[in-house]
Amino acid sequence: MNRSTRGLRRTPFLGLILLMTLSMAALAQSPTKLVNRYTNQAISLGGGTLSTSPSATDIWLVDNTAEPEFVRLKHASTGSYLHVEGGSLQAGAIQPGWWSAQWTLKPVEGFYQVVNRYTKAYLHTEGGPLVAGALGAPGWWSAQWKIDAGVRAAQAAPRVAVRPLYVVAHRCNSPSLLTDALNRGANAIEFDVRYGKPVAGADPAWYVEHDFANVGSTKLSDWLDAARPLAERTPHWALLYVDIKTAERLDELKRMLREKLPASIQILYSMGNYADRDAFDKVLPLEANEGLSIDYHTNVQEVKDYFVSKGISRCWFGIGLNAGMSEASKPMLLTASKEAVQVRNTTSQIAKTCVWTFESESSIRRYFDKVRVDAMLVNPRAIDIGIRVARENGRLATRNDPAFQAVYGEALPVEAVSASEAIAKPFEEIGVSIAGWWKTATKGSSSRALNPGESYLSVFNQAGYVTDVRCSFTYNSKQEVASEKISAGYTSQFYIPKGATNVSLVVNGVATMGKLDMNLNWPTSPGTKQCYKCWGTIFKTAWGAVDCQ
Numbered sequence: 273m274n275r276s277t278r279g280l281r282r283t284p285f286l287g288l289i290l291l292m293t294l295s296m297a298a299l300a301q302s303p304t305k306l307v308n309r310y311t312n313q314a315i316s317l318g319g320g321t322l323s324t325s326p327s328a329t330d331i332w333l334v335d336n337t338a339e340p341e342f343v344r345l346k347h348a349s350t351g352s353y354l355h356v357e358g359g360s361l362q363a364g365a366i367q368p369g370w371w372s373a374q375w376t377l378k379p380v381e382g383f384y385q386v387v388n389r390y391t392k393a394y395l396h397t398e399g400g401p402l403v404a405g406a407l408g409a410p411g412w413w414s415a416q417w418k419i420d421a422g423v424r425a426a427q428a429a430p431r432v433a434v435r436p437l438y439v440v441a442h443r444c445n446s447p448s449l450l451t452d453a454l455n456r457g458a459n460a461i462e463f464d465v466r467y468g469k470p471v472a473g474a475d476p477a478w479y480v481e482h483d484f485a486n487v488g489s490t491k492l493s494d495w496l497d498a499a500r501p502l503a504e505r506t507p508h509w510a511l512l513y514v515d516i517k518t519a520e521r522l523d524e525l526k527r528m529l530r531e532k533l534p535a536s537i538q539i540l541y542s543m544g545n546y547a548d549r550d551a552f553d554k555v556l557p558l559e560a561n562e563g564l565s566i567d568y569h570t571n572v573q574e575v576k577d578y579f580v581s582k583g584i585s586r587c588w589f590g591i592g593l594n595a596g597m598s599e600a601s602k603p604m605l606l607t608a609s610k611e612a613v614q615v616r617n618t619t620s621q622i623a624k625t626c627v628w629t630f631e632s633e634s635s636i637r638r639y640f641d642k643v644r645v646d647a648m649l650v651n652p653r654a655i656d657i658g659i660r661v662a663r664e665n666g667r668l669a670t671r672n673d674p675a676f677q678a679v680y681g682e683a684l685p686v687e688a689v690s691a692s693e694a695i696a697k698p699f700e701e702i703g704v705s706i707a708g709w710w711k712t713a714t715k716g717s718s719s720r721a722l723n724p725g726e727s728y729l730s731v732f733n734q735a736g737y738v739t740d741v742r743c744s745f746t747y748n749s750k751q752e753v754a755s756e757k758i759s760a761g762y763t764s765q766f767y768i769p770k771g772a773t774n775v776s777l778v779v780n781g782v783a784t785m786g787k788l789d790m791n792l793n794w795p796t797s798p799g800t801k802q803c804y805k806c807w808g809t810i811f812k813t814a815w816g817a818v819d820c821q
Contacts, residue, residue, distance in 0.1 A: 303331045303348055303457035303508050303659070303668070308397055309383045310413035315402060317347050322354075322363050324402050331457040333508065334419070342374040342389055349455045351505040354395075356388050361395070361404040383416035435666030436673040437640065438647035439658040440513050442629045445480045446490050447498035449652070454506045456655045459668045460647065461509065462628075465492055465525065466517035478525060482517070492525075496532035503534050510671045511538045513626075513649070515567075519548035526555045526562075535561065538675040540588060544568030549578055558586055563623065563676035565590050570608040576621050586676035588647070589615070590626040606643070610687060613644050616678050623676045633657050640665045642687040725770025727798045729777050730820065732763045732805035740780040745772040745797070772797040779815070781806060790815040 306315040308324060316328035331348040344366075345354040352363040355373035366373040371390035378385040385407075386395040393404035396415035407415055440460040441453030453461060464482040469475065478492035503509055512533065516522065522541070529539055541555050542565040552564055566575050567590025579587045589612035591605050612625045628649030630636050636654065639645050640661050650658040662668055669675065722728055731741050743766040744753040751774075758764050768775055773796050781788040790804065803820040 303333055303459075304419050305330065306332050306345070306386075307418040308414065309416040309418065311397055313397070317350060317352060317363050320350075320363075322361060322402055324397055329452065329456050331455050337374055341376060343377060344373055345375060345386075348457070348506050348508065349451060349502070356391050356393060356404050361402065377419065380416050382418075384419050385415055386417055386419075435644075435646070436669035436679070437662040437666045438511055438624075438626075438669050438675075439655060439662050440511075440626070440628075440647055440649045441655055442649045442651050443482060445482060445495075447495060450495070450499060451502060453652065453655060454502055454509055456652075457508065457659050457668075458650075458655050459508050459670070460511040460513055462513035462515055462649055463495070464515045464517055467521050467525075468518065478521075478528065482515075492528060493532075496528065500532050500534070503537055507671065508668065509537060510669050510673065511540060511675050513540045513647075514542060516541060516543045516551075519543060519545070519551035522551055522554035530559070536671045538562070538671065540565055540675070542567050542588070542590060544592075546571075546574070546578075552582075556582075556584075558584070561675070563587055565626070567626065567628070568592055570605060572608055572611040572615060572622075576615055576619075580621055585621060585623065587622060588624045588626055588676075589622050590628065592628050609639070609643055609645060616646075623674075623678050630654060630658075633661065636661050638687075644687070722767075722801065723770075725797070725799060727768035727772070727775070728801040728803075728820070729766045729768065729775075729798075730763055730801075730803045731758065731777070731779055732803070732818070733758045733761070733781075734805050734807040742778045743768075743776070745775040747772045768797045770797060770799075777802075777804075779804075779806075788815070 305328070307313070308315075311324060311326075313324035313326050314328035314330065315332070316323050316325045316330045318325070318328070318330075332354075333346040333348050335344040335346050337344060346352070347354075347363060350363075351365075353366045353373045354361065354363055354375070355366050355370060356362070357366070357370060357372040372388065374389040375395075376387045376389060378387060387393070388395075388404055391404065394407045394415045395402070395404055395417065396407070396412060397403070398408060398412055398414040438460040439458050440462050441449075441456075441458035442462050444450040444453050444461050444463050450461060450463075463480055465478055466481055467476060467478050469477070479489040480492055480495045481489040512529070514525075514529070516525070526541070533539070538561040540563050541552065543549065543551065544567055546566055546569040549566060555562070555564070558564070563586040564579070564584060565588035566578070567588075569575055570591060572589060575587075575589055579585070591608045591612070609625060609627050612622055616622045616625055624646040626647035626649070627639050627643075627645050629651060630639070630648060631651050631654040633654075636648060636650065636658055639648060641664075648658060648662075659668065673679075729743060741758060741764040742753065743764075744751060745768055746752075747769055748771075752772075754766060766777070775794040775797060777790075777792045779790040788806065792802075792804075801820040803818050804815055805818050806815050
């Protein structure tokens with residue numbers, strides 16, 4: 273058979289060194305992809321069939337055995353183990369004592385040969401398909417594998433503080449997104465829940481949805497039915513981050529989560545709106561593996577004082593630094609996260625700190641390495657980066673780690689708040705000073721006094737369907753855009769700075785009998801308060817101007 277010289281490349285003989293230093297603590301349940309050196313394809317178990325693919329995202333867990341030189345390789349999503357019990361390579365259930373499901377990892381130039389304990393066969397792709405067979409030449413790249421997770425973590429230099437960190441997969445609002453995130457090794461899952469009804473006249477229920485409940489939304493009960501077997505098969509799933517969008521019936525929400533999910537998974541109940549904080553009373557008292565978070569309020573002292581007033585120490589402080597945020601606002605949010613870390617290090621009143629939502633490696637690295645946060649929400653494409661950087665700065669937290677207890681103390685060095693960074697303020701105090709516009713979705717309708725030359729636009733959704741709202745204008749030669757979805761009973765508010773031009777307010781709705789849109793434009797800032805609402809029944813709806821008071 274003709275092969276490239278790359279496939280036949282010989283390397284200096286390094287010896288068959290068994291990895292005796294890989295302790296059970298270092299390797300147990302370490303998630304990794306298994307990537308072939310020659311083909312750069314990863315091992316997949318798609319459809320129950322073992323293969324290799326350049327697009328495979330399957331995660332495998334490196335499990336220790338009682339003998340430190342042998343490991344098992346377990347598929348994170350299905351729980352299947354690689355073995356050769358029937359004579360050929362398979363993935364499936366095993367018996368604890370099977371040598372056919374145990375493997376030796378032999379280092380070769382930063383990669384590993386994977387050798388079966390029972391047959392001495394090597395895992396390779398020399399003939400094309402993935403097999404366990406004889407090694408034709410010591411230097412075959414086709415029999416060498418990249419195994420980043422436990423191996424490199426075990427060989428790394430010891431750290432003063434091995435930090436348990438959470439790489440939180442952002443917005444896993446469907447069973448398929450949940451499955452993909454767990455397969456890629458995320459040890460924490462974030463999803464959005466809200467109580468409502470998809471269409472007028474339907475029975476209300478809990479839905480897994482960021483913006484609004486619609487006819488295509490996943491019911492929470494269905495999401496949990498899919499999550500339970502995944503939780504049992506993926507022990508690296510340590511925490512569920514519950515982003516609560518509607519501050520009601522939280523006792524029912526807690527009951528549903530506790531009935532469906534294993535007790536070993538720790539649950540963080542989180543709300544973004546500080547004004548809704550008293551709704552947390554419905555989930556009290558907290559179970560041993562439950563905690564609370566307010567994750568969109570920059571005043572660390574207020575958040576801390578609230579939890580202290582309730583006698584709650586099992587709490588996180590979260591803050592959002594997302595890709596769409598203006599550059600002017602980021603220092604303030606950075607400051608808030610640093611302040612929260614200092615509180616965590618010096619008191620017992622904040623257990624963990626979290627930031628969201630990231631994709632770039634530079635940001636992920638700064639907040640794990642310099643700011644020293646405990647958890648980070650990352651978009652799906654950045655899960656691999658988040659895991660790698662987390663391991664460089666500690667380790668992935670497990671279900672055995674106390675998610676609601678500070679574990680570092682004052683000895684952990686953190687990046688200080690610099691004099692050039694803004695003092696953290698609550699969002700409701702920021703106004704137009706940080707980005708040229710200000711908005712929020714609030715229950716009911718309220719507004720503050722206008723500064724000279726400012727304008728105020730609001731949209732109140734009184735009808736029982738969802739509305740998309742988009743406000744844009746030009747300010748200091750730059751176009752500013754804000755958009756969101758509002759459910760019935762909520763108001764979108766926009767403050768327009770003095771000197772803004774090309775002001776536009778576009779609202780798109782879907783009523784029972786058809787679309788319902790509103791499109792308003794002003795050449796310059798209106799300089800006044802302009803308020804609008806939608807009202808009516810499911811059969812007849814209308815937009816109109818209303819008194820802002």
